[in-house]
């Protein structure tokens with residue numbers, strides 16, 4: 001497989017490995033495929049051998065003295081992980097933030113969070129320490145309501161977000177630029193005046209929140225966060241993606257320009273100003 005983002009999106013992975021297109025809103029099993037990550041398969045083998053699975057691989061990167069992938073007990077605190085990683089580099093000890101589980105889909109801990117109270121769970125994959133003013137934190141700091149207001153006032157409908165959306169390129173009915181336009185009239189599908197607006201907002205139900213749309217937007221807008229806002233409203237209202245045409249998502253057709261629009265991981269990291277933190281090679285059994 002080529003090195004691009006988000007190669008780990010399971011619909012993308014299934015297509016790249018098997019050439020099969022998973023239906024929009026569906027799961028890989030619909031195409032006879034099960035997706036597991038390498039660590040899960042290793043843990044299954046351990047469990048089959050009677051060994052309890054109590055440890056987890058967690059990559060610690062960014063402004064720490066010893067970036068590495070640490071194998072630690074589930075329940076290890078983030079504070080202890082940072083100690084294992086030699087602590088935060090001196091120049092950032094008083095102004096750093098902690099991001100869990102990757103810069104594109106992870107979450108930033110609130111400032112002042114007690115790192116001794118945040119524990120590694122079975123799904124924790126990474127901890128990144130960044131200077132407080134790092135540009136990759138900007139979208140995470142803005143409230144969803146602020147981002148919705150920005151969408152209403154600054155989206156120029158250039159369609160670049162849709163052109164780069166990995167799910168759109170797989171043929172799914174997800175067009176973030178349309179959601180950005182419709183959000184100007186309604187933010188909650190349940191409250192949309194017209195059926196067409198409601199259908200447009202429900203497209204957010206197909207969004208994985210991978211963040212590619214926010215990465216490429218020339219206006220610095222955050223379609224990913226707007227989609228997250230709509231998805232929250234959908235969940236509260238018990239709504240799921242559906243269309244007026246009755247499309248059940250099975251008629252997916254690959255976008256002919258998809259291959260040329262894939263974004264190499266290195267370019268994503270460079271765009272987020274994270275290139276300097278990419279090389280984490282050491283594996284440490286803690």
Ligand code: SF4
Pocket residue numbers: 154155156157158159160161162176177180216217218219220221222223
């Ligand atoms: S890329 Fe940005 S400006 Fe262009 S349509 Fe999408 S949200 Fe609007």
Ligand code: SF4
Pocket residue numbers: 161164165166167168174176206207208209210211212213214223224227
């Ligand atoms: S976050 Fe943006 S690019 Fe990613 S799936 Fe959702 S709409 Fe598409």
